[in-house]
Structure formats: structure tokens, C-alpha cells
Amino acid sequence: MQNIIFGIITIVICSIFYFFSWKYYKKDNYNISILFIVLCGLIFFLFTASDFFLHVWDERYHALVAKNLISHPLTPTLYNNPILPYDFKNWGGNHIWVHKQPLSLWLIAGSLKIFGVNEIALRLPSIIMSSIAIFLTFKIGRYFFNEKVGIFAAFLFSVNGLIIELTAGRVATDHIDITFMFFILLSIFLVTQFIKRKSIFFTILIGLSVGAAVLTKWLTGLIVLPIWFFIVWDSKSFDARAIIVHFALLFFTIALVALPWQLYIFKEFPVEAAYESNFNLRHFTEVIEERSGSIFYFINKIRINYGELVYLPLLWFIWTILKSLNDYKKLALCVWFFIPLIIFSIAKTKMQGYLLFTAPALFVITSAFFFKLLDYRTLNKPRWLFSLILFLIIVLPIRYGIERMKPFQDRNRNPKWVLELKELNEENIKNGILFNYENPIEAMFYTDLIVYSSLPSKDKIAELINEGYQIIINDNGNLNGLERLNGIKVIKLTTANNG
Numbered sequence: 206m207q208n209i210i211f212g213i214i215t216i217v218i219c220s221i222f223y224f225f226s227w228k229y230y231k232k233d234n235y236n237i238s239i240l241f242i243v244l245c246g247l248i249f250f251l252f253t254a255s256d257f258f259l260h261v262w263d264e265r266y267h268a269l270v271a272k273n274l275i276s277h278p279l280t281p282t283l284y285n286n287p288i289l290p291y292d293f294k295n296w297g298g299n300h301i302w303v304h305k306q307p308l309s310l311w312l313i314a315g316s317l318k319i320f321g322v323n324e325i326a327l328r329l330p331s332i333i334m335s336s337i338a339i340f341l342t343f344k345i346g347r348y349f350f351n352e353k354v355g356i357f358a359a360f361l362f363s364v365n366g367l368i369i370e371l372t373a374g375r376v377a378t379d380h381i382d383i384t385f386m387f388f389i390l391l392s393i394f395l396v397t398q399f400i401k402r403k404s405i406f407f408t409i410l411i412g413l414s415v416g417a418a419v420l421t422k423w424l425t426g427l428i429v430l431p432i433w434f435f436i437v438w439d440s441k442s443f444d445a446r447a448i449i450v451h452f453a454l455l456f457f458t459i460a461l462v463a464l465p466w467q468l469y470i471f472k473e474f475p476v477e478a479a480y481e482s483n484f485n486l487r488h489f490t491e492v493i494e495e496r497s498g499s500i501f502y503f504i505n506k507i508r509i510n511y512g513e514l515v516y517l518p519l520l521w522f523i524w525t526i527l528k529s530l531n532d533y534k535k536l537a538l539c540v541w542f543f544i545p546l547i548i549f550s551i552a553k554t555k556m557q558g559y560l561l562f563t564a565p566a567l568f569v570i571t572s573a574f575f576f577k578l579l580d581y582r583t584l585n586k587p588r589w590l591f592s593l594i595l596f597l598i599i600v601l602p603i604r605y606g607i608e609r610m611k612p613f614q615d616r617n618r619n620p621k622w623v624l625e626l627k628e629l630n631e632e633n634i635k636n637g638i639l640f641n642y643e644n645p646i647e648a649m650f651y652t653d654l655i656v657y658s659s660l661p662s663k664d665k666i667a668e669l670i671n672e673g674y675q676i677i678i679n680d681n682g683n684l685n686g687l688e689r690l691n692g693i694k695v696i697k698l699t700t701a702n703n704g
Contacts, residue, residue, distance in 0.1 A: 206615055207618075208611075208612075208614065208615060208616045208618055209612070209613055209614070209615055211252065211255075211612075212252070212610070212611070212612025212613050212614075213612065213613070215248055215249070215252045215610075215612055216607070216612055218248060219245040219248055219249065222241045222242075222244055222245045222248075223241065223242070223245055223360075225241050226238045226239075226240075226241035226242050226245075226356075226360075229241070230353075230356055233352075235343075235347075235352045235355070235356055238356055239339075239340060239343045239355075239356060239359055242339060242343075242356070242359050242360055242363050243336055243339045243340055243359075243363070245363050245364075246335065246336055246339045246362065246363035246364075247332070247336045249363065249364070249369050249606070249610060250331075250332045250335055250336065250369060250372045250373065251332060252610065252612065253369050253370065253372065253373035253375070253609075253610050253611075254324075254325065254328040254331075254332055254372060254373040254374070255324075255325070255618060256324065256373065256374075256375070256618050257324050257618055257619045257620075257623060258324065258618075258619075258620050258622075258623045258647075259324065259327075259374075259646075259647045259650060260373075260374045260375050260376075260379070262376070262377040263377050263378060263379055263381070264327070264374035264375075264379045264380070265644075265646045265647050265650065266283065266296075266297065266302075266304075266646060267305070267309070267310060267313065267374075267379065267380055267381065268313070268327050268650050269283060269646050269649055269650045270282065270283055270302050270310050271310045271311075271313035271314040271317060271327070272314070272317055272322055272649075272650055273285050274307075274310055274311060274314035275314050275317060275318050278311065278314065279469070279473075280301070280473075281301065281302045281303060281307060281310065282300055282301060282302055283296075283297075283298070283299055283300065283302040283646075284298070284299065284300050284649075284655070285649075285655075286655055287299075287300045287655075288638065288655055288669065288674070289657060289661060289665075293476060293477050293480065294480055296481075297646075299477075301474045301477045303470050303474055303477050303478050303481050304481055304484075305381055306419070306420050306421050306422060306423055306466070307420060307466060308384060308417055308420040308421045309330075309380050309381045309383075309384035309385075309421050312330040312384065313327055313330055313380060315330075316329045316330050322650070322651075327374070327380075328372065328373060328374055328380070330380065330384070331371070331372045331373075331374070331379070331380045331383040331384070332372055334383055334384060334387035335368060335372045335383055335387070337387070338362065338386065338387050338390050338565070339359050339362050339363050340359070341390045341391060341394045341565070342355070342358050342359045342362045342390065342565045342568055342569070343355040343356060343358065343359035344394055344397070345358075345390070345393060345394055345397065345565060345569060346358035346359065346568070346569045346572055346573075348397040349534060349535070349537075349538055349569055349573075350569070350572075350573050350576075353572075353576055354569065354572045354573050354576060355569075355572075356572075357572040357575055357576070358565070358568040358569045358571070358572040359568075361511075361568040361571060361572065361602055362564070362565065362568050364602055364603050364606040365510070365511070365564065365568075365602060365605075365606060366510070366602075366605040366606040366607075366608060366609030366610070367510040367511075367557065367558075367561065367564075367609070368383070368386075368561070368564065369606060369609055369610055370609045371383050371558060371561065375609075376557075376558070377556060377558060378556060378558030378559075378561075379558075381421060381422065382422070382558040382559075382561045382562070383561070384421045385418055385421040385422040385425070385426070385561070385562055386561050386562040386564065386565070388414050388415070388417040388418035388421060388426070389418050389426065389428065389429060389562040390562075390565050391414045392411055392414040392415045392418060392426075392429045393429060393432055393436075393541070395407055395410050395411045395414055396411055396429070396432065396433050396436050396437070397436065399411060399437075400436060400437065400440045400442065403442060403443075405451070405454065408451045408454050408455050408458070409454065409458050411429070411433065411455055411458075412454070412455045412456075412457070412458025412459045412461075412462065413458060413462055414429075415427070415429045415430075415455070415458075415459045415462075416458060416459045416460075416461070416462025416463045417462065419459060419462070419463035420462065420463050420466060423485065425545070425562075426463075427459075428540070428541065428544065428545060428562075430452075430455075430456075431537075431540050431544070432537045432540050432541050433452075433455065434448075434452070435533045435534070435536045435537035435540060436533070436534060436537045437451070438533050439532075439533035439534040439536075439537070487554075488552055488553070488554040489551075489552040489553060489554070490553060491553050491554070492553050492554055493553075493554040494554075496554045496555055496556050497553070497554070497555065498555035500550050500551065501550070502550065502555045503546055503549060503550050503555070503557075503559075503560055504546075504550070506557050506560075507560075507567070509605070510557060510564075510605070511564075511567060511571070511602060511605075512597070512598065512601035512602045512605065513597075513601055514594065514597050514598055514601060515567070515571065517574065517594070518567075518570050518571040518573070518574035518575075518598075519567075519570065521574045521577070522535075522538075522539070522570045522573070522574065526539050538566055538569065538570065541563060541566040542563045542566040542567055542570065545559075545560055545562070545563050546560060546563065571598065574598075575595060575598050578591055578594060578595060579595060582595070620699075620701075621699045622644075622698065622699040622700065622701040623647075623651065625698050625699055626647070626648055626651035626652055626698070627651055629651075629652055629654075629696070629698075630651055630652040630653065630654075634652075634653070634654065634675055634677070635675065636673055636674045636675055637652075637653070637654040637655070637674070637675045637676075637677060638654060638655045638656070638657075638669060638674050638675070638676055638677065639652075639654045639655070639656045639657070639677045639678075639679065640656075640657050640659070640660050640661065640666075640676070640677070640678050640679070641657075641658070641659070641660050641678050641679040641680075641681055641684070642656055642657075642658060642679040642698060643658050643681075643700065643701060644658075644701040645657055645658050647701060654677070660678070660684070660685065660687060663687065663690065666687065666690060666693065667690070670692045670693075675694070676692065676693045676694065677693075677694045677695075677696060678693055678694070678695050678696075679695075679696060679697065679698050680695050680696065680697045
């Protein structure tokens with residue numbers, strides 16, 4: 206019931222703020238208008254992120270690795286001290302964890318270090334970046350078209366259900382893809398500022414931001430480079446020599462940021478780094494972890510994530526591009542959305558979060574189409590049809606946003622199993638190992654124990670006791686007589702159910 210009360214309050218407050226945003230928009234006061242939109246997005250992110258438990262895919266793994274990075278920032282680990290044998294190829298149960306690039310995990314680790322090891326601190330970097338990204342979307346929409354397009358694009362961002370869920374860690378790829386989207390968005394915003402300032406300083410800033418994107422999701426971050434070229438070429442402010450010089454500096458800066466980590470992990474963790482590098486490439490040639498889909502997977506997903514009418518703006522934009530192939534600014538927007546769409550559609554492994562970084566481009570395209578249709582409606586009939594389409598372009602994304610936030614659902618956001626783990630941690634057990642607990646990753650985040658879901662042999666337990674470990678076994682009704690061994694503490698923990 207508590208979730209429903211807070212959900213109603215959240216929807217009411219944001220409805221009022223969106224109303225004020227619209228009022229200031231009508232007065233052409235876009236700065237105040239965008240402020241209210243950002244506030245609404247922030248409220249949505251905070252509400253949805255207030256699940257006081259770790260989500261299964263993939264947040265719990267990112268959370269634990271980030272917690273461990275607090276103590277050793279250059280040694281990413283899942284199991285800090287794996288006392289049982291492990292397979293280095295199993296990213297869900299290994300020791301050295303280079304399954305992901307480190308930047309997003311470093312940001313989370315910094316937040317956990319400052320604000321303590323808790324769920325809100327875990328999600329705070331994503332909440333901040335997603336909120337700033339709303340403003341950056343407005344700025345980019347204004348650059349490509351005008352303020353009105355920017356405002357509506359920012360609104361679409363703020364209510365987008367997929368972004369809200371990813372920011373809260375509720376669905377797979379979570380904080381990694383939010384961080385990646387943010388730095389891609391920041392990079393493109395900085396490109397628009399570079400056009401205005403024509404300063405080497407901004408070239409370096411773009412390089413730092415693209416480098417940060419590469420340090421989040423590897424080479425996909427280089428999508429900014431062709432976008433940079435089209436925007437720079439469109440500006441007509443630079444001759445060929447200047448473009449080459451700035452591009453060389455940009456590329457050098459990206460390499461300076463992203464390359465050292467790659468060299469470092471191949472030197473320090475060569476087996477794991479080589480395997481994960483090959484594992485990443487295999488996503489394009491084979492289906493990994495049953496994440497399959499046809500070549501139309503993403504074409505189908507965008508209607509779910511952005512509203513069923515999203516195909517209309519895309520078809521309109523393609524038609525617009527074909528009419529004016531020398532409009533390099535629009536070609537930049539085209540590259541931002543369609544090139545990743547084509548590449549990831551061809552890849553064998555597919556997940557909805559893979560194309561998240563293209564979402565701001567889609568919001569801008571949808572917004573531009575909205576205002577084009579609005580103008581068309583005043584001169585053409587039947588007006589009711591155009592009005593219906595305009596209405597649905599607004600309402601369908603809002604509906605999906607509300608469905609994914611679940612503000613009117615009676616949900617337990619502070620489950621008993623988390624409280625039990627936190628209480629167990631308060632016992633301050635030294636050199637503790639917990640066996641037979643089905644959610645070991647979550648348990649290691651909430652406690653300082655080493656945790657396994659299985660039971661070892663009696664001989665192994667005796668060996669660990671002799672080595673000075675305190676052995677705890679969770680009683681799930683199947684202890685195989687281990688509870689009778691001396692030096693073992695048996696407890697009964699609630700079954701974790703974190704959806």
C-alpha cells in the first residue's frame with residue numbers, strides 16, 4: 206500500500222510540474238520549461254530507484270564488483286576471495302571480473318564510498334546522469350532543429366519507461382547502458398559547442414567524453430566520430446586541414462583515455478582479458494546466453510519502448526534525408542540512430558538495452574515529426590486524424606512510462622530477506638563463509654561474508670575451519686547431516702525473491 210501512496214504522490218507532483226513546463230513553453234521561456242521537465246525526470250528516477258534490494262539481471266553483479274573496487278580500484282573482482290574452485294569463464298561466479306569496461310563500475314564504487322554501501326548510492330550515478338541527459342537532449346534537439354523540438358524531445362526522454370527502469374537497475378544492462386548513453390550524449394553536445402567556439406579545448410573535451418564512452422562499452426563509443434565529421438562538415442567553419450588536425454587530436458585523446466586500461470588488463474589478467482575480448486566478439490557471430498532474436502528484433506522493440514507510432518517519425522525522417530542528402534546535420538542524426546540499428550540487427554546476440562544510446566536521437570526525430578505534423582494539420586484535412594496521431598505520440602510513451610514505473614502496484618520494496626542479510630552483517634563476523642544460500646551475489650553485497658549457493662564436502666568444511674574461517678550454513682531443509690559438525694553455525698534465512 207505504501208508504494209501506491211508514494212506512486213500517486215509522484216504522479217500528481219509531476220503532472221503539476223509538466224503543466225507548469227507547458228505554461229512556460231507557451232511563453233517561449235524554454236529555460237524554465239526544461240527545468241520543470243528535468244525535475245519530473247529526477248522524481249521519476251528516484252521513485253523507481255527506491256527498491257531497497259538488488260535486482261537480478263544485471264544489477265547485483267555490477268553492485269558487488271563496484272563494492273569490491275572500493276578497496277582495490279584497479280583489480281575488479283566478483284569473488285574477492287574464492288575459497289572454492291571456479292571457472293574464470295563464468296562471469297557470474299569467477300574471481301577477476303573484466304566482463305565489462307570499468308568506468309560505470311568506478312562511478313558506482315565512488316558513490317558507495319561516499320554514501321555507504323546501499324541501494325540508493327548504487328543507483329545515484331545513473332539517476333544523476335539520466336537527469337542531466339534530459340537537459341542535454343533539449344540542447345541537442347535545439348541544435349538540430351529548434352527550441353520547441355528540444356523541449357518535446359526532453360519530455361519524451363523524461364517519461365521513457367525503458368530509461369526509467371534501467372536507471373533504477375530493474376532490467377538487464379542497467380547502469381552500464383545508462384552511463385554509456387550519457388557519455389555519447391555528452392560527446393555530441395560537446396561537438397555542437399565545438400562548432401560554436403572552434404576551440405581545441407572542446408576537441409579535447411569531446412575526446413575525453415568519447416574515451417569515457419569507450420571505457421564503458423568499448424568500441425561502440427566510436428560512433429561519435431562519424432557524427433562529429435558530419436556536424437563539423439555541415440558547419441562550413443573548417444577547411445580540410447583544420448578538420449584533419451582536430452580529428453587527429455580527438456582520436457589521440459580518445460586513445461589516451463581508453464587504451465591504458467586495455468593494456469593494463471591484458472598485462473595483469475591476460476587469461477581473463479583475452480577470453481572476455483573474444484567473448485565480446487562472439488556476440489556478433491553467435492547467440493550468447495539465449496539472447497536471440499530475428500533481424501527485426503530491434504525494429505519490433507522500438508514500438509514497445511518508445512510507442513507504437515514511432516515508425517511514422519522514422520519513415521518521415523528517412524524520406525526527409527532522401528530528399529536532401531546534402532543536409533549533413535540531419536545525416537549526423539541519421540548515423541546516430543540508423544547505423545547502430547543496422548549493426549546490432551545483424552548481430553546474433555540481441556538485448557533491448559544495446560540501442561539505448563540511440564534513444565536521444567529517436568526522441569529528437571520524433572519531436573521534429575510532431576511539430577511538422579502540427580503545422581501540416583493547420584493546412585490539411587482531415588484534422589481529426591492528425592490530431593489523433595499527435596495525441597497518441599504524446600500519450601503512448603506516457604502509458605509505457607507509467608507501466609514500467611509501477612506506481613499503482615502494491616509492491617514490497619523493502620523485503621525481509623534483505624533486512625535479514627543486513628542484520629547478519631551487523632554481527633561483524635570475521636573470516637565468515639556462508640554456504641547453501643541461493644543468492645550469494647546479493648549476500649556478498651550486503652555482508653562481508655564469502656557466500657556460496659552450494660554445500661561443500663565435510664572434508665572441505667573441516668579444512669576451512671582449520672584455516673580459521675567461521676562457517677555458517679543456511680538451513681533450507683537439506684543439510685545432509687552437516688549441521689552436526691562441530692564449529693558450524695546454522696541459521697535459517699528467508700528465501701530471496703528479488704524479481
